[in-house]
Each structure stands twice: as structure tokens, then as C-alpha cells.
Amino acid sequence: MKKSLTLLFVLFSLYLLLNGCSSNSSVDKVQEVLEGHVIFYYNIAGMRLNYTVQAEDIKEVVNEQFSGKEVWRAKVGEGLSWYVYIDKETYQILKEEPLFVS
DSSP: OHHHHHHHHHHHHHHHHHTTOOOHHHHHHHHHHHTTOEEEEEOTTOOEEEEEOOGGGEEEEEEEEETTEEEEEEEEOSSSOEEEEEETTTOOEEEEEESSOO
16 A cells, blocks of 8 residues: 555656646746736737736646747636746746637
8 A cells, every 4th residue: 555655646746747837936926927917919800909917817837848948838818818938037928829810
């Protein structure tokens, strides 16, 4: 039984590591950067609109490679959604990638 629990713990830890699990302080910092951030986009008629990110709009935050560097990738919104890439060192927003076509 003890070996099973140890194996389960090791597998769970490996799963978290491979899926970009991060410390809460880093995720909290990403959420802090994104909350209140305004994303500009254009609707199908060409009208410029804005989307202000709220806490509940942040769906996931994962560790990823972007342009050869380690970044946080946050999925923001539902329906109208974006991947927002954030530098892991400076917490500056590098890119907003829409996940919809307008």
C-alpha cells in the first residue's frame, strides 16, 4: 500500500510538472497583470471594440515557449477569447492572439 501511494504521488507530481503547473504566486501575478487590461479588436463591420479583462475571464495559465523564451500563456474569455502571452521575468504582455475570426 505504501509503495502504491508513493508511486501515485510521483506520477501526480510528474503530471503537474509536465502540464505547466506553477506556483500560486506566479499565477496570482499573471492575474494581477491581466485584470483590467483592455484588449482591442475589430468586429465583422470593421468597428473597433474593446474587451476589459476581469478575474473570471482568465480561464487558464500555463507555462509555454514563445519566440524562444519561457512565457506564461493565459486563455482569456469564452466565445470571444484570446491567448495572452506574458514574459515570465518582466510580466509584460508580449502578444494577444485572438481565438476567433471577425
